[in-house]
Amino acid sequence: MNTIDEITRRRFLTSGKNLVGGAALMSMLGQSAIGSPAAQPVGPHFAPKAKRVIYLHMVGGPAQMDLFDYKPAMQEMYDKDLPDSIRKGQRLTTMTSGQARFPIAPSRFKFSQAGECGMWMNTELLPWMAKKADDICLMRSLNTEAINHEPAIAAMQTGNQVTGRPCLGSWASYGLGTMNENLPSFVVLVAVPSNREQEQAISSRLWSSGYLPGQFAGVSFRSKGDPILYINNPPGVPDALRKKSIDGLNRLNEINYGALGDPEIQTRIQQYEMAFRMQASVPELTDMSSEPKHIFDLYGEDVQKPGSFANTALMARRLAERGVRFIQVYHNNWDHHSNVGGRMPDQCKDVDQPCYALLEDLEQRGMLDETLVIWGGEFGRTIYSQGSLSKTNYGRDHHPRCFSMWMAGGGAKPGTVYGETDDFSYNIVRDPLHIRDFHATVLHLLGFDHEQFSYKFQGLNQKLTGVLPAHVVKDLLA
Structure with missing residues (x-):
């Protein structure tokens, strides 16, 4: 030195x-x-209901009143202004705060009751998902303080509007570790929407490990070309030579770790080893030719199109089947500030059959009971129109006061509707569900007491649920 x-x-x-x-x-x-002890998973506090998670995040904020929060009374309110008694002076974004009017835009899509549970949902655009109503735990009363995308996605993924914290996938990996030594415990997949009219920027900040050891960060798989850059050997370099090089690098890193004590060096050693093992496991994972025809038929016509949501959903099942602990999927273009009537059908067509197929596929393989599937965005949308209003073309602004998400499998209570909003889908009137409560409930399904599940950083026991009150919602548990 x-x-x-x-x-x-x-x-x-x-x-x-x-x-x-x-x-x-x-x-x-x-x-x-x-030191290196931080790199070891801490283990659950009690027996988990869910051994793994597949989190389907709809980037942009799906309009709850067009999908899962049926508001028939709004048909009689078409083009009337949102009453001040409903808005209650609540914060608006700068995109609509200057509007002279706030005209009500009822959903133009058909709703009906689905399943034996009678769950109301958009059966016009989600006919496949409606078949799974009795497996779904629908939450209509999610809420957050964040009103813009960047802080809202950060809060939904990491529990904090400020970026740089560990995301839910990193917490799950840190707590439970891996079930497959040849693949990462946390994998990220980004599906390409068929309609790319207004996409939100997303980046690796959303799957960062934050202050947790680097080995618990998400590993992003690409939809085209090599799934992971630089994982394959350079031309002319055989596996034996690659392994010899990695062994040599690891010995040097061990010497460096002994001198400096930097835990990131341990992360580097583990990443080299993982990359070498993934050279054999990833090609087998991404080669879908072994899947039978009935599986391709189940997921729909786009399933063999790389990067499509259908292809990504099947890849998520294959990852779960091979022991990946947390699979994070992003599907973009749900930021419907305009042209809801034109864009919503495209978005729903992308995800409807594949979501049904994923649940059906997991159930047929006996995996759904131990796999928690989550579907939702970062906030909701307004019942009033942003900009011009017609019965076929309207827009919706951001709305953090209430939005809908669903869970299935992994200990979530099936055929359940939790929470209720007012006739305008604007305010919650029963059973509010803050995103902290949602996070606490997900951690509970993974076997963790959110109050005790922490990591020492900057002198504090840092938690996914933060320092404000958070509660496990027992009504969401099977």
Whole structure:
């Protein structure tokens, strides 16, 4: 060690004459912050109902009143202004706060009751999903403080509107570890929508491990070309030579770790080893030629189109089948500020049959009971129209006060509708469900007490659910 530049602050404070400083740092950060023990999964607090999660995030905020929150009274309110008694002076985005009017735009789509449970939903655009109503736990009273996409997606994924925190997938991986040594415990898939009119930007900040060890970050698979860049050997380099090179690098990294004590070096060692093992496992995973015809028929006509939502949903099942702990899927273009009538059918066509197929496929394989499937966005939409209004073309602004999501399998209560909004789908009138409560409930299904499931960082026991009250919603549990 020749220069001070080679010494990390953490190593400097924990060595030699700085032993007192090291003790203070250890007290503040916890032992896990300065060494490899942090890389070990902590294990559940009690037996989990769900062993794995497939989270289908609809980026942009699906309009709840056009999909799952049936509001027939709005048909008589067409083009009338949203009453002040409903809005109650609540915050609006700058996209509609300057509008002279807030004309009511009823959903133009057909709703009916589905399943033996009689769940109301848009059966015109979601006929396949309606067949699974008795398996779905529908939550109509989600709410958040975030009114714009960036903070809202961050809050939905990480529990905090400020980016840089660990996401739900990283927490699950940190808590439960991996079930397959040849694949990551947390994989991210980004589906390409058939309609690309107004997509939101998403990036790896959403699947970051934040202050958790780097090995618990999500690994993004590409839909075209090599699923993971640089995983394959360069031309002319055989596996034996690649393995010898990795072994040599790992020995050097171990020496470096002994000198510097930086836990990210341990993460690097594990990533090299994982990349080598994935060279054999990933090609088998992504080769769908072994799937029988009835599976392709189940997922629909787009299933063999790389990057489609149908193809991504089947890939999610294959990942779950091979022991991946958390599969995060993103489907974009749900930000319907205009042309709801034109865009909503495209969006629903993308996801309707594949969502049905995913649940059916998991159930047929005996996996649904142990796989929690989540579907939803980061917030809802307004009942009033943004911009011009016609019966075939209207837009909807962001609305954080209420929105709908659903869960299935993994211990979620099937055939259930939780929460109720007013006639305008604007305010919650029964059983509000804050996203902190949603996170606490998901962690409970994974076997964790959200109050006890924490990581020492910057002197605090950091939690997914934060410091404000959060509650497990027992009515959502089977």
